[in-house]
Amino acid sequence: MFANPDFNIFHDAGTLIVLCTKPSSTFVEADCWLAAENLMLAACALGLGSCVIGSAVAALNTLQIKDKLGIPAEFSAVVPIILGVPNGETNATPRNEPIVLAQVQ
Ligand SMILES: Cc1cc2nc3c(=O)[nH]c(=O)nc-3n(C[C@H](O)[C@H](O)[C@H](O)COP(=O)(O)O)c2cc1C
Numbered sequence: 400m401f402a403n404p405d406f407n408i409f410h411d412a413g414t415l416i417v418l419c420t421k422p423s424s425t426f427v428e429a430d431c432w433l434a435a436e437n438l439m440l441a442a443c444a445l446g447l448g449s450c451v452i453g454s455a456v457a458a459l460n461t462l463q464i465k466d467k468l469g470i471p472a473e474f475s476a477v478v479p480i481i482l483g484v485p486n487g488e489t490n491a492t493p494r495n496e497p498i499v500l501a502q503v504q
Contacts, residue, residue: 408452408454409452409455409481410450410483412481413483414481414482414483415452415481416438416479416480416481417459417468417470417476417478417480418431418435418438418476418477418478418480419431419470419475419476419477420475420477421475428477431477431478432478434478435451438480439451439480447482447483447484448482448483448486448489449482451479451480452479452481455479456476456477456479459479460475460476
C-alpha cells in the first residue's frame with residue numbers, strides 16, 4: 400500500500416488532528432486515547448467521519464515531520480485522527496461477543 404503513489408494514508412480527509420503529549424506522567428498516553436474517543440464521538444454527533452491513523456505515528460514522530468507540523472521536539476504524537484465529511488453511509492461492523500471473565504451477583 401505504502402509503495403503505491405496513489406495511496407493516501409489519510410484517506411483524502413480534509414483535516415488531521417494529532418493528539419500529542421509530553422512524557423510527564425505514567426498515564427499521559429491513556430489520557431490522549433480517552434480524549435480521542437471523546438473527539439470521535441463529538442465528530443460523529445456533528446455528522447463527521449473520523450478514523451485513527453495508527454500507521455502514521457512513526458512518521459509523525461520524526462524530527463522532520465514534527466518540524467513541518469509545528470510539533471515541539473519534546474512532544475510525542477500519540478493519536479492521529481482524520482476528520483471529514485463521510486463519503487456515503489457505512490454499514491455497522493459485526494461485533495464478537497465480549498469475553499466476560501467474572502460476574503459478581
Ligand atoms: C490503534 C488504532 C490504529 C488504527 N490505525 C489505522 C490506520 O493506520 N489506518 C486506517 O485506515 N485505520 C486505522 N484504524 C481504524 C481501524 O482500522 C478500524 O477502522 C476502526 O478501529 C473501526 O473499527 P470497526 O470497523 O471494527 O468499527 C486504527 C484503529 C485503531 C484503534
